[in-house]
Amino acid sequence: MSTTSQWPLSRDGIRFIVPEFMVHALTEHPLTKDCYPVAIGYYPYAFGHRMARQQHQDHLLIFCTDGEGTVEADNASLTIQAGDIVVLPKGTPHQYQAKVDRPWSIYWVHFTGELSNQFLEPLLTAQQNLAILNPASHAKIVSDFEILLGVRQTGYNQRSFIHASNLLKQMLSYLGSNHPAIKTRQGAYFDLSAVHALMQEKLHGQLALEELAEKVNLSKYHFSSKYKAITGQSPIQHFLHLKMEHACFLLDISGNSIKTISQNLGYDDSYYFSRLFKKIMGLSPSEYRQLKRG
Known part of the structure; x- marks a missing residue:
């Protein structure tokens, strides 16, 4: 040693x-x-x-x-x-x-x-x-x-x-x-917690890459590269995954319609939301709800 x-x-x-x-x-x-x-x-x-x-x-x-x-x-x-x-x-x-x-x-x-x-x-x-x-x-x-x-x-x-x-x-x-x-090498902190807090704050709407980058005083290109190097995924992908996690939570604890849950997460088009959900989760929101409720 x-x-x-x-x-x-x-x-x-x-x-x-x-x-x-x-x-x-x-x-x-x-x-x-x-x-x-x-x-x-x-x-x-x-x-x-x-x-x-x-x-x-x-x-x-x-x-x-x-x-x-x-x-x-x-x-x-x-x-x-x-x-x-x-x-x-x-x-x-x-x-x-x-x-x-x-x-x-x-x-x-x-x-x-x-x-x-x-x-x-x-x-x-x-x-x-x-x-x-x-x-x-x-x-x-x-x-x-x-x-x-x-x-x-x-x-x-x-x-x-x-x-x-x-x-x-x-x-x-x-x-x-x-x-x-x-x-960073310059001695400044790349504050992931501040970035993730902003994502949580915007969970019910839309969030531009520029807004995330501004949170840590970087260009959107430098920010995106740095974020992926630290976390292993792009910031937009992580934000999308946070939305789908919350969608699963809403499907589990409420009887709200798919359309209502979609709107709650900032998607006016419930069909688009359902396609995103299925792409990530491997099954549709309604199939997920049936599965979780046995």
Whole structure:
């Protein structure tokens, strides 16, 4: 695994290296071999903390809970603040350090595994090797890290490490689907939560691509490209899927006609709405309603 920093631990600091025999067991076990931790830690108020690596043999996730730091990688240098998560894939030369005047407090985990690249892929965009995320729930990430750190007090119980490995996979998949903001190389945030809030606000009407792009101060072409790189789908496709999700909800909980539901979602032509619904859901609104009601 990659060498961890030699920052002198404070009384409340934690640095836990998974022993070699357990790493071997995790590599072989069918429930863990795809993704598992090899080192975990917590550095509170990490004054003087710094690290530089030219060789990086595993993936690294750093979650800043307080203070500030800087990270340099992939020809970019970014300031890290409370609530930010740094994603550094293996093989990426990098360096990072705590700010002198406001040193960060960080949780961190080194991990690897047969499918670890695939778990990391949704967190990165456009082949870049550095991502800064701001997850929707900071409390959840702290809680997950505390559970991960619990394995250091289990007497190297393999079942505990199996649980920790699967929690790590859950954390990564959560971040892949719930990072509302991602920091660009220029240090500004691409605020997905603001974009999605606008989509929800306009769910009962129409929404132009220009209006979404304006929300994050980008041209519609740059916005569309950036959005798809982060989420894996176009913004208009996502907006349409939100509408169809809500249509399913209305079909489930109300006895309103298809025409009324269509109008509720901003479609004056109920036949057009029905064609869209069937194209996405695989069955018509009336067929869906019959299916759900048994």
